Amino acid sequence: MGDKNINITLPDGSVRSYEAGVTGLEVADSIAKSLAKAAVGVKINGVLSDLSLPIQADAKVEIVRRQDDAALEMIRHDAAHVMAEAVQKLYPGTQVTIGPSIENGFYYDFARNEPFSTEDFPAIEKEMRKIIERGAPFTREVWDRDEAIKYFKNKGENYKAELIQDLPETEEIKIYKQGEWTDLCRGPHMPTTKHVGNAFKLLKVAGAYWRGDSNKAMLTRIYATAWRDEKEMNDYLHMLEEAEKRDHRKLGKEMDLFHLQEEAQGSVFWHPKGYVIYNQMENYIRRRLNDSGYQEVKTPQLIDNKLWIASGHWGKFRENMFVVPDEIPSTDDEKNIFGGKFEKLMALKPMNCPAHVQIFKQGLKSYRDLPLRLAEFGCCHRNEAHGALHGLMRVRQMTQDDAHIFCREDQITQEAQAFCKLLYAVYRDLGFSDVKIRLALRPENKAGDDATWDRAEAGLEDALKAQGLAYELAPGEGAFYGPKLEFHLKDAIGRGWQCGTLQLDFVLPERLDATYIGEDGGRHRPVMLHRAILGTLERFIGIMIENYAGKLPLWLAPVQCVVATITSEADGYADEVAGKLKALGLRVETDKRNEKINYKVREHSLAKVPVMFVVGAREAAEQTVAIRRLGSQDQSVQPLPSAAESLAGEAKPPY
RNA sequence: GCUGCCGUAGCUCAGUGGUAGAGCACCCCCUUGGUAAGGGGGAGGUCGGAAGUUCAAUCCUUCUCGGCAGCACCA
Numbered sequence: 001m002g003d004k005n006i007n008i009t010l011p012d013g014s015v016r017s018y019e020a021g022v023t024g025l026e027v028a029d030s031i032a033k034s035l036a037k038a039a040v041g042v043k044i045n046g047v048l049s050d051l052s053l054p055i056q057a058d059a060k061v062e063i064v065r066r067q068d069d070a071a072l073e074m075i076r077h078d079a080a081h082v083m084a085e086a087v088q089k090l091y092p093g094t095q096v097t098i099g100p101s102i103e104n105g106f107y108y109d110f111a112r113n114e115p116f117s118t119e120d121f122p123a124i125e126k127e128m129r130k131i132i133e134r135g136a137p138f139t140r141e142v143w144d145r146d147e148a149i150k151y152f153k154n155k156g157e158n159y160k161a162e163l164i165q166d167l168p169e170t171e172e173i174k175i176y177k178q179g180e181w182t183d184l185c186r187g188p189h190m191p192t193t194k195h196v197g198n199a200f201k202l203l204k205v206a207g208a209y210w211r212g213d214s215n216k217a218m219l220t221r222i223y224a225t226a227w228r229d230e231k232e233m234n235d236y237l238h239m240l241e242e243a244e245k246r247d248h249r250k251l252g253k254e255m256d257l258f259h260l261q262e263e264a265q266g267s268v269f270w271h272p273k274g275y276v277i278y279n280q281m282e283n284y285i286r287r288r289l290n291d292s293g294y295q296e297v298k299t300p301q302l303i304d305n306k307l308w309i310a311s312g313h314w315g316k317f318r319e320n321m322f323v324v325p326d327e328i329p330s331t332d333d334e335k336n337i338f339g340g341k342f343e344k345l346m347a348l349k350p351m352n353c354p355a356h357v358q359i360f361k362q363g364l365k366s367y368r369d370l371p372l373r374l375a376e377f378g379c380c381h382r383n384e385a386h387g388a389l390h391g392l393m394r395v396r397q398m399t400q401d402d403a404h405i406f407c408r409e410d411q412i413t414q415e416a417q418a419f420c421k422l423l424y425a426v427y428r429d430l431g432f433s434d435v436k437i438r439l440a441l442r443p444e445n446k447a448g449d450d451a452t453w454d455r456a457e458a459g460l461e462d463a464l465k466a467q468g469l470a471y472e473l474a475p476g477e478g479a480f481y482g483p484k485l486e487f488h489l490k491d492a493i494g495r496g497w498q499c500g501t502l503q504l505d506f507v508l509p510e511r512l513d514a515t516y517i518g519e520d521g522g523r524h525r526p527v528m529l530h531r532a533i534l535g536t537l538e539r540f541i542g543i544m545i546e547n548y549a550g551k552l553p554l555w556l557a558p559v560q561c562v563v564a565t566i567t568s569e570a571d572g573y574a575d576e577v578a579g580k581l582k583a584l585g586l587r588v589e590t591d592k593r594n595e596k597i598n599y600k601v602r603e604h605s606l607a608k609v610p611v612m613f614v615v616g617a618r619e620a621a622e623q624t625v626a627i628r629r630l631g632s633q634d635q636s637v638q639p640l641p642s643a644a645e646s647l648a649g650e651a652k653p654p655y
Numbered sequence: 656g657c658u659g660c661c662g663u664a665g666c667u668c669a670g671u672g673g674u675a676g677a678g679c680a681c682c683c684c685c686u687u688g689g690u691a692a693g694g695g696g697g698a699g700g701u702c703g704g705a706a707g708u709u710c711a712a713u714c715c716u717u718c719u720c721g722g723c724a725g726c727a728c729c730a
Contacts, residue, residue: 115658115659116659205659205660206658206659206724206726207658207659208726209657212726214656214657214727214728218658218726223724223725253666261721265721384728384729385656385728386721387656387657387725388728390723395730398730497730499730501730536730540730565687566688566690568687569687594686595692596686596687596692596693597690598688598689598690598691598692598693599688599693600691601690602690605690612690614689614690616688618689626689626690628690633690633691
C-alpha cells in the first residue's frame with residue numbers, strides 16, 4: 001500500500017485526499033490535534049470501526065469522539081471486556097463466552113461451576129477500576145483459525161474455541177488484547193481501557209442459555225450499565241427506580257385493583273375497583289368496534305380437539321393448550337380420576353379464530369356479505385411456562401379484543417387501512433402517541449405460493465403507504481400462514497410494548513373449508529384477517545397502570561371523586577353531594593370518618609383518586625364544594641351544581 | 656421449563672439454635688380538626704409446606720410449593 005490515493009468524505013461534505021491505508025486516527029490528526037485526542041473510534045461508511053484500522057478505499061469517514069452518542073456502544077463493549085478480565089483475574093477457571101453491548105449497558109456470559117452473586121460485585125467493580133486506570137491499549141490482531149482454536153482450547157476456553165469453529169470460513173479471526181488479556185472479538189474497541197471511564201455499575205446476575213438454546217448449558221450472566229458520565233448513569237438509574245415505582249403489580253395491590261394467587265396461577269382475580277377499569281376499557285372498545293362495522297359474538301371455551309386438529313392448532317400449538325378428557329371423573333379414591341383411554345379430548349380455546357370460522361360457515365355466505373367482521377372479547381387460555389408468568393403482562397387466562405375479518409383478496413388493503421385508522425384513534429384516546437409498525441414478511445417455512453404472498457405483502461404495505469405510516473420491514477418474521485403488521489407503542493418512560501396486530505391468513509379458511517358464493521355463482525375462499533388493538537385487556541390494563549403511574553384518566557379511575565368531610569356537621573351535606581354526583585353517573589365515595597382533613601387528603605391522594613370534593617360547615621351552608629385535584633395543592637370553591645355538571649362532562653369516555 | 660435469589664402479622668420489613676418484633680392498616684376510646692399522617696389503648700403470626708439433624712429449629716440440611724430477576728417462549 002501507500003502509492004495510491006483515496007478520497008475521504010467528512011461529515012461536513014468536504015473531501016480530502018489521503019494515501020490508501022490511512023487510519024482514522026491519522027485522519028483525525030490531520031483535521032485537528034484536539035480531534036485526534038478526543039477520538040475513540042471512527043465510522044467508515046457508517047460502520048463503527050477501530051481508529052487504527054487502515055482505510056483502503058474511498059469512504060465517508062466520521063470521527064467518533066468519546067462524548068458522541070456513537071461512543072456509548074464502544075464504552076459498553078469495552079467495559080464488557082474489562083469486566084471479563086476482572087472476573088477471570090478474581091475467579092480463575094471461569095470461562096468467558098460472549099459479552100455484547102446492549103441498550104443501556106452490557107452483559108457478559110460466564111461459565112463457572114459456582115454462580116456469581118451480587119455480593120461479588122464490589123470486588124469485580126474494584127478490579128475493573130484498576131484495569132481501567134492502568135489504561136492498557138486495545139490492540140487488534142488477525143490470527144490463523146486453527147491456531148486460535150488451539151490457543152483457546154489450551155487455555156481451557158472451550159466456548160471461545162466453539163465460537164471460532166462456527167465462524168464462517170470467510171470471516172477473519174480477530175483477536176483483541178488489552179495488556180495481558182486476550183479475547184476473540186469482532187470489535188471495534190476504543191484506544192485504551194482508560195476510555196471506559198467511571199460511569200458504570202454492575203446490576204444483576206441471571207442465568208442465560210449458551211447460544212440462547214434451552215437445550216444447551218446454562219451460563220451465568222452479569223448485567224451492567226455504562227455511560228459517558230455519572231450524570232447520564234444517574235438519570236438512567238432514576239428511570240429504573242421510577243419504573244419500579246410504577247410496577248403494575250405493586251400499584252395493583254396498593255390501589256386494590258386485582259390479585260393473583262397460587263391456586264389460579266396466571267389468572268387474575270379482579271377486585272371491584274380493578275374491574276371498573278376492565279369494564280370501562282371493554283365498553284370503550286365495544287363502542288369503537290360497533291361503529292366500525294364489527295359484529296360482536298361469543299364462542300365456546302371448551303371445544304373438541306377435532307376442531308383443533310382441523311385448524312392445525314393441535315399440531316402447532318398443543319403444548320400451549322389446556323387439554324381435558326371429555327369423561328366423567330371417577331369419585332372413587334381407589335381409582336384413577338380418568339380411565340386413561342382418553343378417547344375424546346376437549347381443549348380450552350387458546351385462540352378464537354377457529355370458532356369464528358364456524359360462525360362464518362353457518363349458512364351460505366355471499367360475496368355481498370363481505371367483508372364480514374366478527375369481534376369477540378374472547379376469553380382464551382394458554383398453558384404458559386411458569387417462569388413466563390408476570391403480573392397482568394403475561395397470564396394464562398386472557399381476554400383479547402379479538403376480531404376476524406373475512407374478505408376477498410382485493411379488499412385486504414382497504415380493510416388494513418381502516419384497521420390502522422381505528423388502531424391509531426384508539427391509542428390516541430388511551431394516551432399513546434408514539435407507535436412503531438413492523439411489517440413481518442414471509443418466513444422460510446410457509447404455507448401458500450409465492451404469488452399469493454406477493455399480493456398479501458403488497459396489500460399490507462399499500463395500506464401503510466396510503467396512510468403515510470412509517471414502518472420497518474421484518475423479513476422472515478411473518479406467521480407461516482401469512483404476513484402481519486405488529487404495532488409497538490411506547491409508554492411514558494420509554495419502554496416499548498407490542499400490542500396491536502393485523503395478520504393475514506390464507507391457510508385457516510382453507511383448512512376449515514370456509515367459502516362464499518362469488519358474483520360468478522361459484523364457491524370462493526375468503527381471506528381471513530386476525531386483528532387486535534389492545535392485544536389483551538389484562539396486559540393492556542397493566543400497561544395503562546404503568547404508563548399513568550396509577551393516575552388513570554378520569555373516565556377510567558375506579559373512584560372518580562371522594563366527598564370528604566371536615567367535620568361531622570357536614571355529613572348530611574356530603575351524602576347530598578355524593579347523591580348528586582352518582583345521579584350524573586359518576587363513581588363516588590364519601591369519607592365521613594372521624595379523621596382530620598389532612599389525613600383524608602393524604603390517604604385519597606395516595607389512593608390516586610383524581611378529584612376530591614371537600615365539604616365543611618361553610619360549604620354545607622353555601623351549597624358549594626371545595627375542589628382539590630390529584631397532584632395539585634390548589635383548591636377552588638364552586639357551587640355544587642356547576643361543579644358536578646362540569647366533572648360529569650369531564651368524566652365522559654373519549655368515545 | 657432452566658439458573659440464581661427470596662418466602663416472618665392484612666401491607667412494608669427487622670430479628671435470633673432456647674417456641675417472635677416495628678411502622679402502617681384494623682378494632683375501641685379521646686379529639687370536630689380547613690387540604691398529604693392528632694393522641695391513647697387493643698387485637699392480630701403453628702416464621703410457605705414436609706421430612707431430617709439436635710436436648711431444643713422460624714434460624715442448620717434435604718425435598719417441595721410459591722414469589723422475584725433473567726433466559727427460553729410470547730399478547
